Amino acid sequence: MKVLVSDPLSEQGLTILQQHFTVDVNTGLSEEELVEKISEYDALVIRSGTQVTRRVIEAADRMKIIGRAGVGVDNVDVEGATEKGIIVINAPEGNMLSAAEHTIAMMMSLARNIPQANESLKSKKWERKKFMGVEVNGKTLGVIGLGRIGAEVAKRAQGLEMKVLAYDPFVSEERAKEMGVTMRSVQEIAKEADFVTVHTPLTKETRNIIDAEEFDLMKNSTRIINCARGGIINEEALADALNNNKIAGAAVDVFVNEPPFDSPLLDCEKLIVTPHLGASTKEAQVNVAVSVAEEIVSVLTGGNAKNAINIPSVKPELMTMLAPYIQLAETMSNACAQLLGKNYEKIEISYNGDIAEKDTRPVTVAAVKGMLEVALGSAVNYVNATSLAKSRQVEVVERKSDTTEEFSSTIKVEVTMGDEKAAIAGTIIGGKGKIINVNGEHVDMIPSGYLIVAKHINKPNVIGPCCMVLGKNNINISGMQVGRAEIGGTTIMALNVDSEVPEPILKEMRAVEGIIDAKLIKL
Numbered sequence: 300m301k302v303l304v305s306d307p308l309s310e311q312g313l314t315i316l317q318q319h320f321t322v323d324v325n326t327g328l329s330e331e332e333l334v335e336k337i338s339e340y341d342a343l344v345i346r347s348g349t350q351v352t353r354r355v356i357e358a359a360d361r362m363k364i365i366g367r368a369g370v371g372v373d374n375v376d377v378e379g380a381t382e383k384g385i386i387v388i389n390a391p392e393g394n395m396l397s398a399a400e401h402t403i404a405m406m407m408s409l410a411r412n413i414p415q416a417n418e419s420l421k422s423k424k425w426e427r428k429k430f431m432g433v434e435v436n437g438k439t440l441g442v443i444g445l446g447r448i449g450a451e452v453a454k455r456a457q458g459l460e461m462k463v464l465a466y467d468p469f470v471s472e473e474r475a476k477e478m479g480v481t482m483r484s485v486q487e488i489a490k491e492a493d494f495v496t497v498h499t500p501l502t503k504e505t506r507n508i509i510d511a512e513e514f515d516l517m518k519n520s521t522r523i524i525n526c527a528r529g530g531i532i533n534e535e536a537l538a539d540a541l542n543n544n545k546i547a548g549a550a551v552d553v554f555v556n557e558p559p560f561d562s563p564l565l566d567c568e569k570l571i572v573t574p575h576l577g578a579s580t581k582e583a584q585v586n587v588a589v590s591v592a593e594e595i596v597s598v599l600t601g602g603n604a605k606n607a608i609n610i611p612s613v614k615p616e617l618m619t620m621l622a623p624y625i626q627l628a629e630t631m632s633n634a635c636a637q638l639l640g641k642n643y644e645k646i647e648i649s650y651n652g653d654i655a656e657k658d659t660r661p662v663t664v665a666a667v668k669g670m671l672e673v674a675l676g677s678a679v680n681y682v683n684a685t686s687l688a689k690s691r692q693v694e695v696v697e698r699k700s701d702t703t704e705e706f707s708s709t710i711k712v713e714v715t716m717g718d719e720k721a722a723i724a725g726t727i728i729g730g731k732g733k734i735i736n737v738n739g740e741h742v743d744m745i746p747s748g749y750l751i752v753a754k755h756i757n758k759p760n761v762i763g764p765c766c767m768v769l770g771k772n773n774i775n776i777s778g779m780q781v782g783r784a785e786i787g788g789t790t791i792m793a794l795n796v797d798s799e800v801p802e803p804i805l806k807e808m809r810a811v812e813g814i815i816d817a818k819l820i821k822l
Contacts, residue, residue, distance in 0.1 A: 300319075300320045300321070300341040300342070300599050301320060301321045301322075301323065301339055301340045301341055301342075301361075302316050302320045302321070302322045302323070302340060302341065302342040302343070302344060302595065303322075303323050303325065303336065303337070303339075303340040303342070303343050303344070304316070304322060304323070304324045304325070304326075304344040305325060305326055305328050305333065305343065305344070305345055305348075305349040306326055306344070306345050306346035306347070306348045306349050306368070307326060307346065308324070308344055308346070308368060308588050309584050309585045309588040309589075311585050311588060311589050311592075312344075312368065312585070312587075312588025312589050312591065312592040313588075313592075315589060315592035315593060315596060316344070316592050316595065316596070319596050319599070319600070320341075320342070320596075320599065323340075326348070327348075328349065330350060330352055330354065330355060333349070333351075333355050334354055334355055334358045335358075337355055337358050337359045337362065338358055338359065338360045338361060339361070340359070340361060340362060341361050341362065341363050341364075341599060342362070342363060342364045342365070342366065342595045342598075342599060343359070343362065343364075343365045343366070344366045344368060344591060344592070344595065345365065345366070345367055345368070345374070345375070346367070346368050346369055347369060347371070347374060348374075349374065350374050351365060351374060351375040351376060351380075352376055352379075353376045353379040355376075356376055356379040356380050356383055356385065357379070357383070359383070359385065362383070362385050363385060363386065363598060363599060364385065364386045364387075364388065364594075364595055364598045364599065364604070365380060365385060365386070365387045365388070366388050366389075366591035366592075366594060366595050367387070367388065367389040367390070367591065367608075368390055368393075368584075368587040368588050368590075368591045369389060369390060369393075369394070369578070369587055370389055370390065370391055370393075370394065370578075370678075371389075372387060372389055372608050375387055375608075377608055377609050380609060381609040385609075386598060386604050386607050386609065387607065387608040387609050388591060388594050388595075388598075388604050388605075388606045388607050388608060389591075389606055389608055390586065390587035390590040390591050390606065391447075391606055391678055391683075392447065392586075392590070393578075393583055393586035393587030393589075393590050394577065394578035394580075394583040394586065394587060395447050395448055395451060396451060396582075396583075397577060397578050397579070397580040397582065397583035398448045398526055398527075398577040398578060399448050399451035399452045399455060400455075400580075401526050401552060401573075401576060401577045402448075402452050402496055402498075402524055402526045402577075403452065403455050403456070403459075405524050405526060405550035405552065405571065405573070406435065406440075406494055406496065406522070406524055406550070407435065408550060408571050409494070409522045409524065409547075409548050409549070409550050409571060410432050410433050410434070410435050410494075410522070411430075411432035411433075412430040412431075412432055414571050415430060415571075416430040433493075433520075435456075435459050435461055435494070436459060436460045436461070437460060437461070437462075438461050438462070438493040438494060439461065439462045439463075439464060439491055439492045439493050439494070440452075440453075440456045440461045440462070440463050440464070440492060440493070440494045440495075440496065441463075441464045441465070441466070441483070441488035441489075441491070441492030441494065441495040441496070442456075442463060442464070442465045442466075442480070442496055442498060443465070443466045443467075443485060443488065443495065443496070443497045443498065443499060443508065443509070443531075444466070444467055444497060444498035444499035444500075444505075444527070445465050445467040445470045445475070445478070445480070445498075446467075446498060446499070446500075446675060446678060447678070448498045448527070449465070449467070449496075449498030449499075450478060452496060452498060453465060453478060453479075453480050454478075457479055461494075462481075463479070463480040463481070464480065464481050464482075464483045464487070464488050464491060464492055465478075465480040465481070465482055465483070465488075466482070466483055466484060466485050466488055467482075467499075467674075468640070468642055468674070469642050469643070469671075469673075469674035469675070469691065470482070470642065470691065471642055471644070471691070471692055473692065474691065474692060485508060485509070485513060486512075486513065486516060489509070489513040489514075489516040489517050489521075490516045490517070490518075492517075492521060493518070493520065493521060493522070494521070494522050494523075494524065495509070495517075495521060495522070495523050495524070496523075496524040496525070496526070497509065497524070497525050497527050497531045497532060498526075498527050499527060499528075499531060499676075500527075500528065500675060500676025500678060501527075501528040501529075501530050501531055501676065502673070502676050503799075503821065504673070505531055506530050506531065507530070507531070507532070507533040507536075508531055508532075509523070509531070509532045509533065509536075509537075510532075510533040510536050511533065511536040511539065511540075514536055514537070514539070514540040514545050514546065515545070517540075517545065517546055518546075519544060519545060519546060519547060520546075520547050521546045521547060522546065522547050522548045522549065522550070523537065523546060523548075523549040523550070524549070524550045524551075525549075525550075525551050525552065525553060526550075526552040526553065526577045527553060528553055529553040529554040529555040529556070529557065529559075530555045532551075534554070534555060534562055534563065534564055535563060537549055537551075537564060538562075538563040538564050538566075538567055541564075541567040541568075541569045541570060542567060546569075547569065548569040548570070548571070549564075549567075549569065549570050549571070550570070550571040550572070550573075551564060551570065551571070551572050551573075552572070552573045552574075552575055552576055552577050553575055553577070554575075557574075557575060558574070590606070594606060605683070606680065606683065607680055607681055608680050608681075609680075609681065620657065621657065621659075621661055621662060623727045623730055623731065623732055624654060624659075624662045624708075624710060624727060624732075625661055625662050625665040626665070626732060627710060627725050627727065627732035627746065628648065628662045628663070628665045628666040628669065628710055628712060629665040629666060629668055629669035630669060630732065630746045630822055631666070631669070631710070631712045631723040631724075631725055631734065631746065632646065632648075632665075632666040632667070632668075632669035632670040632712045632714065632723075633669035633670065633672055633673060633822075634721075634723055634746070634750070634820045634822060635670065635712055635713070635714040635721040635722065635723055636669070636670045636671075636672075636673040636674075636714055636721075637673055637818065637819075637820045637821070638714075638721035638738075638752060638818055638820065639714050639716060639719060639720070639721045640818070642716055643670060643693055643714050643715065643716050644692070644693060644694065644715060644716050644717070645693065645694040645695075645696065645714070645715040645716075646666065646667060646670050646688070646693060646694070646695055646696070646712065646713070646714050646715075647696040647697075647698065647711075647712070647713045647715070648662070648663050648666045648695075648696070648697050648698070648710065648711070648712055649698040649699075649700070649710070649711040649712075649713075650662075650697070650698070650699045650700070650708075650709075650710055651699075651700045651701075651702065651703040651708065651709045651710075651711070652700075652701065652702070652703035652706065652707050652708040652709060653707050653708045654708035654709075654710065655699035655700055655701050655708075656701065659697070659699070661681075662710070663695070663697050664681050664684050664685060665681065666712050667684040667685055667688050667693075667695055668680065668681055668684040670688075670693075670712075670714055671684055671687055671688060671691075671693075675687065705735075706726040706728075706735070707726075708726060708727065709724055709725065709726045709735070710724065710725055710726070711723070711724040711725075711736070712724075721738060722736070722737075722738055722739065723736065723737050723738075724736035725746065731745070732745070732746050733745060733746070734746050737752060737791060737793055738752075738791055740780075740782030740783075740790060740791045740793075741782070742780040742782075742793050743780065744778060744780060744793065744795060746822045747822050748777075748795060748796070748797070748821075748822060749795070749796045749797070749798065749799055749800065749819060749820070749821055749822070750793060750794065750795055750796070750819070750820045750821075750822055751769075751792075751793070751794040751796060751800060751805070751808075751817055751818070751819055751820075752791055752792075752793050752817070752818050752820060753765060753791065753792045753793075753794065753808065753814055753816070753817040753818075754789065754790075754791050754814075754815040754816045754817075755789070755790065755791070755792060755813050755814045755815055756787060756788070756789060756813045756815070757783075757784040757785065757786055757787065757788050757789070757790050758786060758787060758813055760812075760813070761811065761812070761813035761814065762781065762792060764811045764812075765792070765808050765811045765814055765817075766779075766794070768804060768807050768808045768811065769794070769796065769800070769804070769808075772804050774796050774797070774798055774800055774804070775796065775797040775798070776794050776795065776796055777795045777796065777797050778794070778795035779792070779793070779794055779795070780792070780793040781793075789815065799819070799821070800819045805817050805818070805819060
C-alpha cells in the first residue's frame with residue numbers, strides 16, 4: 300500500500316508509516332497536481348496546507364483514509380469523502396496539553412507584564428514601577444468551557460492555588476465537583492473572576508459569549524485570555540474595554556481573521572498577542588503526527604479508527620440502507636439538544652417498524668454525536684461520541700419495536716434533563732428524511748434550514764402577532780405547522796424561516812401575549 304504525505308510531518312510520524320507502507324512525501328502540490336497523483340495512493344496525510352476538494356476525492360480511486368495531523372478539518376470535503384467511503388481522521392488530543400500550557404503562560408505574562416517589561420529593558424529603559432504585577436495565588440480564574448483543554452487549564456490553575464469558577468451548560472454539578480471547580484453563569488464569572496479564559500468550540504451559542512455586556516460587569520482589575528477560537532470574545536468589545544480601562548489587560552492567541560492585521564486589538568496597549576501558537580510545540584507536532592500515523596496503520600491493516608470525523612467503514616449494502624437514517628437521527632438529536640438548551644442526562648432513541656430489525660448501532664451513535672455537537676462542536680465524532688457521553692455521565696438508551704402506526708419505519712429521539720425533555724420523531728420517505736412529530740405534536744416538515752419552535756397557548760390573536768414580528772423584520776416564513784390543543788391549552792407552532800433569526804427578534808416574539816417560549820433551531 301502507498302501513502303502520500305502532502306504537508307510537512309514530523310520524522311516520528313513518517314517513521315511509523317514507513318515501517319508498514321511505501322511513503323511518498325510531496326508537499327506544496329496544487330489541486331491539479333494532487334488530482335493527477337492521488338489515484339496511486341491508499342492514504343493521504345495532510346496538515347492545514349493541502350486542500351482536499353471534492354475534485355481530489357473523486358479522483359482518489361484507491362483512497363481508504365485521509366489523516367489530518369491536527370484538529371480542524373476545514374480543508375477537507377468531509378461530505379465528499381463520506382460519500383466515497385473514505386474515512387477522515389484527525390488528532391483532537393495531540394495538542395491538548397500544549398494549548399493548556401500556552402493559556403497558563405499567557406495568564407502569567409498578563410499577571411507580571413512580562414512582554415512589555417522585556418521590550419522596555421531591551422530599549423535600554425529601567426522601568427520597574429511601570430510594570431508592577433499581581434500574584435495569581437489566591438485569585439479567581441473563570442474557565443468558560445470545561446472540555447479537554449478547559450479541564451487541563453483548571454487543573455493547572457488549582458496547582459497555582461487559584462479558586463476556579465467554570466461555565467459549561469453540558470457539564471453536570473457532580474462532574475464539576477469531581478474536578479474541584481464551582482459552576483457559575485457567564486455573567487457571574489464576569490463579576491467575580493480576576494482572570495477569565497475561554498475554551499469552547501466556536502458555535503452559534505458561543506460566538507461573542509463575552510461581549511460588551513459582560514465587560515461592563517467585570518472589575519477593572521480583570522484580565523482576559525483567549526487561546527481557543529477567534530470570535531468567542533467580541534474583538535471590538537474587547538478593544539473598547541481595554542482602551543477605556545474597563546479591564547486590566549488581555550492575552551489573545553486567536554483571531555476572527557488571521558493574520559489579524561486589520562483587527563482593532565493590535566492597537567491596544569494592554570494587550571499581549573501571539574500568532575496562533577497554542578499547538579506550536581515540538582511535542583504537539585510529534586503527538587499529532589504519531590496519532591495520525593498510528594491510526595492510518597490501524598485502518599490499512601484491518602483495524603479501527605479512534606478519531607474518525609465521518610462514519611467509519613461499514614458494508615456498502617448496509618450503508619445504502621442506513622445512510623438516510625443516520626443523517627436524520629443526527630439532525631433530530633441535534634435539534635432536541637438545541638430545544639433543551641442545557642445539560643443532558645439521558646438520550647433515548649426508539650426504532651419502530653422495519654428499521655428495528657436492522658443493526659442500528661451506527662444510527663444510535665449518530666444520534667449521540669448530534670446531541671453532543673451542540674456542546675462540543677467538532678471535538679465529537681462518530682467514533683468518540685459514545686465514550687464522550689459516558690464521560691459526561693449521559694445515559695444512552697436504545698429501544699426497538701417492530702410495530703408502527705403510519706409509516707413502515709420511524710425513529711424517535713428524546714433528550715432529557717431532570718423533568719425537562721425534548722422529543723422529535725421522523726421517518727424516511729423516498730430516501731429523504733422527514734420530521735413527523737415535535738414534542739408530541741404532529742408536524743410534516745423537511746429537516747433543513749432554520750426552524751422556530753414556539754410554545755404557546757391555543758387562543759386567538761397569538762399566531763398572527765408572532766408572525767408579524769418576523770414580517771416587520773424582513774424574515775420570510777417558508778412553512779408553518781401548528782399543533783392542536785383544546786382552547787386555552789398549550790401547543791407548539793413550528794415556523795420554517797429562510798434566514799437566521801437574531802436573539803432580539805426572538806425576544807420580541809416571546810413578548811407576544813400567549814407565547815410561552817420561542818427557540819431557533821438550525822437543522
